Amino acid sequence: MFKLLSGAAKGADTLPAKGAAVVYWMRMEDLRASDNRALALASAQARHDGVPLLALFVLSPQDYVAHDRGARRVDFTLRNLQSVRASLAAKHIPLYTTTHAPRTTLPARVLALLKQWGAARLYANIEYEVDELRRDVRLRELAEADGGGVACTFVHDRCIVPPGQVLTKDGRGYSVYSPFLRAWIPHLTPKGEDSPLACAPDPVPNSAAVRGHPVYGALFESTVPEYVEGFAMDDPEERERMRICWPAGEDAAGQVLDRFLHTMARSSQLGAVDPLKEGARVPTKNPNRDSRVGKYKDERDRLDADTTSRLSPYLAAGVISARACVRATTELTANKKIDVSRDTGVGRWNQEIAWRDFYNHVLALFPRVSMGRPFQEKMADVRWESEGGHLQAWKDGRTGVPVVDAGMRQARAMGWMHNRVRMIAAMYLTKDLMIDWRLGEKHFMETLVDGDLASNNGGWQWSASTGVDPAPYFRIFNPYTQSHKVDPTGEYIRNFVPELAKVRGEEIHQPPPGLADKLGYPRPLVDHNEARQRAIRRYKNPGAE
Numbered sequence: 001m002f003k004l005l006s007g008a009a010k011g012a013d014t015l016p017a018k019g020a021a022v023v024y025w026m027r028m029e030d031l032r033a034s035d036n037r038a039l040a041l042a043s044a045q046a047r048h049d050g051v052p053l054l055a056l057f058v059l060s061p062q063d064y065v066a067h068d069r070g071a072r073r074v075d076f077t078l079r080n081l082q083s084v085r086a087s088l089a090a091k092h093i094p095l096y097t098t099t100h101a102p103r104t105t106l107p108a109r110v111l112a113l114l115k116q117w118g119a120a121r122l123y124a125n126i127e128y129e130v131d132e133l134r135r136d137v138r139l140r141e142l143a144e145a146d147g148g149g150v151a152c153t154f155v156h157d158r159c160i161v162p163p164g165q166v167l168t169k170d171g172r173g174y175s176v177y178s179p180f181l182r183a184w185i186p187h188l189t190p191k192g193e194d195s196p197l198a199c200a201p202d203p204v205p206n207s208a209a210v211r212g213h214p215v216y217g218a219l220f221e222s223t224v225p226e227y228v229e230g231f232a233m234d235d236p237e238e239r240e241r242m243r244i245c246w247p248a249g250e251d252a253a254g255q256v257l258d259r260f261l262h263t264m265a266r267s268s269q270l271g272a273v274d275p276l277k278e279g280a281r282v283p284t285k286n287p288n289r290d291s292r293v294g295k296y297k298d299e300r301d302r303l304d305a306d307t308t309s310r311l312s313p314y315l316a317a318g319v320i321s322a323r324a325c326v327r328a329t330t331e332l333t334a335n336k337k338i339d340v341s342r343d344t345g346v347g348r349w350n351q352e353i354a355w356r357d358f359y360n361h362v363l364a365l366f367p368r369v370s371m372g373r374p375f376q377e378k379m380a381d382v383r384w385e386s387e388g389g390h391l392q393a394w395k396d397g398r399t400g401v402p403v404v405d406a407g408m409r410q411a412r413a414m415g416w417m418h419n420r421v422r423m424i425a426a427m428y429l430t431k432d433l434m435i436d437w438r439l440g441e442k443h444f445m446e447t448l449v450d451g452d453l454a455s456n457n458g459g460w461q462w463s464a465s466t467g468v469d470p471a472p473y474f475r476i477f478n479p480y481t482q483s484h485k486v487d488p489t490g491e492y493i494r495n496f497v498p499e500l501a502k503v504r505g506e507e508i509h510q511p512p513p514g515l516a517d518k519l520g521y522p523r524p525l526v527d528h529n530e531a532r533q534r535a536i537r538r539y540k541n542p543g544a545e
C-alpha cells in the first residue's frame, strides 16, 4: 500500500511531507523504462518506503549547444521521451518534463523540485561527460548543504562494464583497445545478479490513487514538447524521413535488433528505409550463419549492403541497453554462451559493443579528450588548413571523391553513416584536406541521429591519428582503393550520388575528368598522393611547417 503523504486534506498548496516520494531523474542517454538501473533502484526504494515513484526529465538547450547536438538528435530524444512517458504512465508513474536554462542553475532547480515533491531520495544514471559530472556533484553538494535533505544516488548504467573497473596492472585506464578487450571479457562471466549483463527489473506500478494526489496528480499533465526552441527541424520532409528511418520507442529498438539477428541483408535496402517494414522478417533457417549478424564478420565493412545493425541511435539515446544487445546474441550461440571471438559474426559484433564501452571508459578516465584536446598531446601542434571552401564541399558531399561524397550525402539524407564510410570521410578531411578534426567532429554531432560524444570523439581522434589507439599517421587511407574494397558493386555510390547513377564499372570509384564534367560531378579538390605527402610531413614534425 502506498502512503500518499501530503497535506492533501489542507489543499494543493501544501507541500507533501518529506519522504513522500522517490524520484528517478531520466537523462538524455537512458530513454527507456526497461532494463534501466537507476529506475529499477528508485522503484525498489519507493516500494520499500511504500511511497510513489516519480520520474523527471529536464530539457537543457544550453547543454545541447555545448555538445553540438543537432535538431535530429533532439527530435529523436523528444519522440522517445513521448514513448517512455506513455510506458511509465501505464504504470501510474508520471514523467514530469520541463525545460531549464541557464544550465548552471539546474542543480538548484532540481533540488527545489525534489523539495516541492517531498522526495528524500533521488536516483540517476551517471553521465560521464565533464559538465554533467560537475552538475551532479553540485546537486549532491547543495543537497548536503541543505541539511542532507535529499540523498542522491548516481549509478553506472551506460556501459556493460563500468569505467574504472577495467584497469591496467598499474591502475590506469587502457589507451589501446586490444588489451582493453582482453581485460574486459573476464568481467562478463559472473552469473546471476552479479552479471554485468543482468537485466534490471521493470519498475513496479504506482497505485492508481497517485493520479488523484493534489501535487503528484498534476505531474501527469506535463507533456513532451513537439520541439525545443533552436533545435526544430523546419523541413517537414526531413522530419518525416527521420521518423521513417528511426522509429521511436523501446519496441522499435527491439524490432531493429531482431531484424539484425534474424533476417538476411539485401542490397536494395541501402537508403532511407523503414527498418521495421523492409525485410523486417525475412526468416533465415540458420540465423547464426545466414542472418545479418551471422555474416557480420565477413560483410560488416560492405557499404553496398545493409549488413550492420543500425542500432547506434537507439544505443546512443539508451532506448535499448548495451546489455540487452549482448544478452540477445547469446540466444544464437551454442549453449547460450557469450561470444566475443574474432571468428564468428556474433563475436565480432559483441566486440563492436566493446568499442562503445572502450570509448566511454576513455571519456571518463581521460576527460581532456572531451575538452577539444587530442589524447596524443604531441599532435596538438599539427598545422591545419583553413580554406573555408573545402570544409563546406566536404559537408555538402561535393569533394569529387565519390565514396566520400556518398558518405556525406548519406549523413545528410539519413542522419546516419556506415562505420567504414565514417572512417574514410574522416580520414579524407583530416589527411587529404588537412582540416582540423574538431570541425569534422562538430559536423557529425550536428548531423547524425546517433551523435554521441564518446564514440564520435573516439572515431575522429582515431581517424586523425591523435587519439587512443589511433591509426598511425603514415597509414593514410587511399579513398579510391577503399571504395573498390568496400563498395565493389558501386551500388552505394550510385544510391547516394545521383549524378553518378548511370556510371558502370570501375569509373564509378574515380570518374575521369571528362566524364565528371559531363555529368556535372565535381573534380577532386586535391590530388590524393600529393595530399598524402603533405599530411605525413606535417604529422612527422607537428608545428614545423
Ligand code: FAD
Binding pocket: 300, 308, 309, 310, 311, 312, 313, 315, 316, 352, 353, 355, 356, 359, 417, 418, 419, 420, 422, 423, 426, 444, 448, 450, 451, 452, 453, 455, 456, 457, 458, 459, 460, 463
Ligand atoms: P554495428 O556495426 O551494428 O555495431 C553495433 C554497435 O556497436 C553500434 O550501434 C555502436 O553502439 C557500437 N559500435 C560499433 N562500432 C563502434 C565504434 N567504432 N566505436 C564505438 N562504438 C561502436 N558511433 C555512435 O554511436 N555515435 C557517433 O557519434 C559516432 N561517431 C563516429 C565518428 C567516426 C569518425 C567514426 C569512425 C565512428 C563513429 N561511431 C559513432 C562509431 C560507429 O561508426 C557507429 O557506432 C556505427 O557505424 C553505427 O552503426 P551500427 O549501429 O549499424 O553499428
